[in-house]
Amino acid sequence: MRVFFITKNRGKLIEAKFILGKYGIEVIPLNIEKLEIQHEDIEIIAIYSIKSIKGEKDPIFIEDDALYINALSGFPGPYASYVYKTLGLNGVLKLLEGVKDRSAHFKSVVALKKEDMIHVFTGVVKGRISEDIRGKQGFGFDPIFIPEGYNITFAEMGLEEKCNISHRAKALKKLATWLKNHKS
């Protein structure tokens, strides 16, 4: 069994291969353009994206995620990757200087297209923004996100440990279970 994954992000691909691999599902990356709309609801963004994909590859999915920092009214939200490229980790830490409430959550949305039907799977992980940049693993905001119940950031965890608890792993596991139950 195999599924196509539209992504340019090597870190996401590694996690998807790791998780879906455990279910015996092969992940084939596709580096093609997808449409991303501006919307505060990441599920709407993901559904638009997968609907915009033309072609014969089936089943095929995309994965979008967002980081919501409570003290910043949810910023950077769905624009996390743009904010990562411009402000970087240090910019986000600067915005939180002197701020007591560092609570945040990550949300992942997987949108799958299979036989022209669209299915959406989500995962959330709560946590807080660290005081400084810690760890070399993972990607994106991983070095400043400490999941609830932990004292280390995602970037200080190994792949296996992160994939036990992460928002993306939760969504990908739902995808894998669904695919196993809907073999064509």
Added chain:
Amino acid sequence: MRVFFITKNRGKLIEAKFILGKYGIEVIPLNIEKLEIQHEDIEIIAIYSIKSIKGEKDPIFIEDDALYINALSGFPGPYASYVYKTLGLNGVLKLLEGVKDRSAHFKSVVALKKEDMIHVFTGVVKGRISEDIRGKQGFGFDPIFIPEGYNITFAEMGLEEKCNISHRAKALKKLATWLKNHKS
């Protein structure tokens, strides 16, 4: 002569009515949803938006703008309105604390649809981000943007003064001139 303007922003409507009114063009606001994609090129966003509009209203335009702060690698860029709602003016000032280069520019893109053809008009104004929030006029980032050659922010100017120099006024004047030259 009249033109439809899709906007929910009262400030933009006032400026459009003021500028196009000088050319004898009536601006009729339409409060309808438009699609906004995520893209670093604001012209692409505007073209997608105007293409997504269905209906018989003609000619019809939208206006998008972006604020690019050089020291922040162009942030907030096309996501200025999201950043305004979440971080606010104070968040942007905080990001620039201790930063010497406060240079920035505003860009406006007007996308017009007339008889199923799309036309794009742009305007840019250079300037810098102020040290503090100043002025009560205008909207959005106006209270922290000082245009080149001035010592006051857009929000400290009257409508007429701002419309002599602003990015949006430049784009709207190009739109007005084009409409006058292409009466149907």
